[in-house]
Amino acid sequence: MSIFFHRSYQQNKTSKSLYLRLIKVYIMNHKPIEGFSKLPKQGKIDWLVNEYLEGNQEYQNILKQYWNEDADLQKLHDEFSENTISNFYMPYGIAPNFLIDGKLVALPMAVEESSVVAAASKAAKFWIDKGGFKTTIINTEKLGHTHFIFNVEPHKLLHFFNFNLKKKLFETTDDITANMRKRGGGILNINLVDKTAEMPNYYQLKASFDTVDSMGANFINSCLEQFGKTLRQEVATSEDFTQEEKNSLQIVMNILSNFTPDCIVRAEVSCKMEDLKDDSGISPEEFASKFKQAVTIAEIEPYRATTHNKGVMNGVDAVVIATGNDFRATEACAHAYAARDGQYRSLTHCTTDNGVFRFWIDLPISVGVVGGLTNLHPLVKFSLALLGKPSAQELMSILAVSGLAQNFGALRSLVTTGIQKGHMKMHLLNILNQLGATEEEKQYFVAYFKDKTVSHHEVINEFNRMRGN
Structure with missing residues (x-):
C-alpha cells in the first residue's frame, strides 16, 4: 500500500491532497488500539486477525500450530518477551567432530540457512586429523560509559576526578559489585575521557568490568546508573566548581557498550602445506595460494569483506542463539571491530610462510553462561550441557572456532568448486x-x-x- 502511495505522489506531485486522502482512507481501515499489552493472548490474536487479516481463521490456526502442547512450557516461552502470540521455530542442528584445544565437541547450531551446519561440520572433519582448532583468550574486559555534558575547564574536572570522584564511584557501587567481586569480577578501572574536541563540553566516565561467567549487561548498567547519580551528587557538593558550572552539568545517559575490543579471543588452525590435499582437484600449493588471496581480498576490499564476515557470523550466531546469548550484540561488536581502523576489513587472516598454512580469527565477543535465558530456556540448558557446561571464556573459544570453521568452509568452496555446488x-x-x-x-x-x-x-x-x- 505504501509503495502505491509513493508512486502516486511521485507521478503527480500536484495531487498532494489526493495523496493525503488515500493515506487517510488507509488509516481509517485500521484503527489504533489502546491497551494491547493488557489483552490476554487469545484477545491479541482475535484483534490482529480481525483488524489485519479479514477474520480469516486459517491465520489463527497457523499461530496455534506452533504452540507447545505443554501449557507450562508454553507459558515460559510467552514470558521471555512481550505481546507474544506464538513461537517462531528455527531448526536446531548439530555440527559434530570439532576438536577444540584437544577436546572433541559437538556444536549446537540454531540456524535456518541452508549449508551452514553442513559447511561447519565439513570444516571440523577436515581439521580433526591436523591438530584441530586452538584458541587463546586474549582479554575479557567489558566497557560502559556515563556520558555527560559539563561546561568546565578540562584540567579542573580532571583534578576533581583524580582526587575526589574516582574513589567515590567505587565506594557508592560497593553494594552493587559485592556478589560479582566474590566470583572474581567487578569494576576493573574507571577513567575520565575528554571528548570536548569532538563535541562541546562532552565528557565520559569510561569503566571497564569483568563479569566472569555472565554477559553482565544488567550488572554493568546498574553500576553506570549509580555513577551518574554519584557524579551529580559530588559535583553539587564540591567546592571546586562555581554555581554556574554546577548548573551546567547534564547526565546524558549511562549505558554499557556492545563494542568490546578488549574482550577478545583468538581461534586458529595450521598445518603443513602438503596436508591440505583433498578431493577438490587442485594441488595443496594452489589451494593455499588461492585461499590466502581470497582472505587478502577481504582484508582490503569492503564489498567482499562484508560478505566474508557475514559468513563468519553464520557460524558464530548459530551457536550464540543455541546457547541463549544475544546475537545482535555479537554482530554489532564484530562489525565495529572489523572497521576499527576506519575501513571495514576481514575478521579472519591467513599466512603461508615457510611451508605452513595458518588461518585464524581474532573475535571480540561478550557472552554468558549464567543469567538470562541460560537459566530458563530448556534447549539452552541442553546446549550448554552438550558443550560440557563451559565457562564464559570457554564459550568464547567455541564461538570463535565456529566462525572460523564456517569461514574456512565457505572459502574452500569458493576457491575450488564454487559456492553454489x-x-x-x-x-x-x-x-x-x-x-x-x-x-x-x-x-x-x-x-x-x-x-x-x-x-x-x-x-x-x-x-x-x-x-x-
Missing part, C-alpha cells in the same frame, strides 16, 4: 517443499542431483518433466 544441494529440499513434492519424489531428486549442479531452474524443469506437466 554445495549450497544448492543443501537448498534442494527447500525447493522441493515449495513445489509440494512427495517423500518418494524427494528421494528421487536427491539421487538425480547427486552428480549434477543444483539450480532452481533445473529442479523445476525436472519436476515438471517427471510429473508430465
Whole structure:
C-alpha cells in the first residue's frame, strides 16, 4: 500500500491532497488500539486477525500450530518477551567432530540457512586429523560509559576526578559489585575521557568490568546508573566548581557498550602445506595460494569483506542463539571491530610462510553462561550441557572456532568448486517443499542431483518433466 502511495505522489506531485486522502482512507481501515499489552493472548490474536487479516481463521490456526502442547512450557516461552502470540521455530542442528584445544565437541547450531551446519561440520572433519582448532583468550574486559555534558575547564574536572570522584564511584557501587567481586569480577578501572574536541563540553566516565561467567549487561548498567547519580551528587557538593558550572552539568545517559575490543579471543588452525590435499582437484600449493588471496581480498576490499564476515557470523550466531546469548550484540561488536581502523576489513587472516598454512580469527565477543535465558530456556540448558557446561571464556573459544570453521568452509568452496555446488544441494529440499513434492519424489531428486549442479531452474524443469506437466 505504501509503495502505491509513493508512486502516486511521485507521478503527480500536484495531487498532494489526493495523496493525503488515500493515506487517510488507509488509516481509517485500521484503527489504533489502546491497551494491547493488557489483552490476554487469545484477545491479541482475535484483534490482529480481525483488524489485519479479514477474520480469516486459517491465520489463527497457523499461530496455534506452533504452540507447545505443554501449557507450562508454553507459558515460559510467552514470558521471555512481550505481546507474544506464538513461537517462531528455527531448526536446531548439530555440527559434530570439532576438536577444540584437544577436546572433541559437538556444536549446537540454531540456524535456518541452508549449508551452514553442513559447511561447519565439513570444516571440523577436515581439521580433526591436523591438530584441530586452538584458541587463546586474549582479554575479557567489558566497557560502559556515563556520558555527560559539563561546561568546565578540562584540567579542573580532571583534578576533581583524580582526587575526589574516582574513589567515590567505587565506594557508592560497593553494594552493587559485592556478589560479582566474590566470583572474581567487578569494576576493573574507571577513567575520565575528554571528548570536548569532538563535541562541546562532552565528557565520559569510561569503566571497564569483568563479569566472569555472565554477559553482565544488567550488572554493568546498574553500576553506570549509580555513577551518574554519584557524579551529580559530588559535583553539587564540591567546592571546586562555581554555581554556574554546577548548573551546567547534564547526565546524558549511562549505558554499557556492545563494542568490546578488549574482550577478545583468538581461534586458529595450521598445518603443513602438503596436508591440505583433498578431493577438490587442485594441488595443496594452489589451494593455499588461492585461499590466502581470497582472505587478502577481504582484508582490503569492503564489498567482499562484508560478505566474508557475514559468513563468519553464520557460524558464530548459530551457536550464540543455541546457547541463549544475544546475537545482535555479537554482530554489532564484530562489525565495529572489523572497521576499527576506519575501513571495514576481514575478521579472519591467513599466512603461508615457510611451508605452513595458518588461518585464524581474532573475535571480540561478550557472552554468558549464567543469567538470562541460560537459566530458563530448556534447549539452552541442553546446549550448554552438550558443550560440557563451559565457562564464559570457554564459550568464547567455541564461538570463535565456529566462525572460523564456517569461514574456512565457505572459502574452500569458493576457491575450488564454487559456492553454489554445495549450497544448492543443501537448498534442494527447500525447493522441493515449495513445489509440494512427495517423500518418494524427494528421494528421487536427491539421487538425480547427486552428480549434477543444483539450480532452481533445473529442479523445476525436472519436476515438471517427471510429473508430465
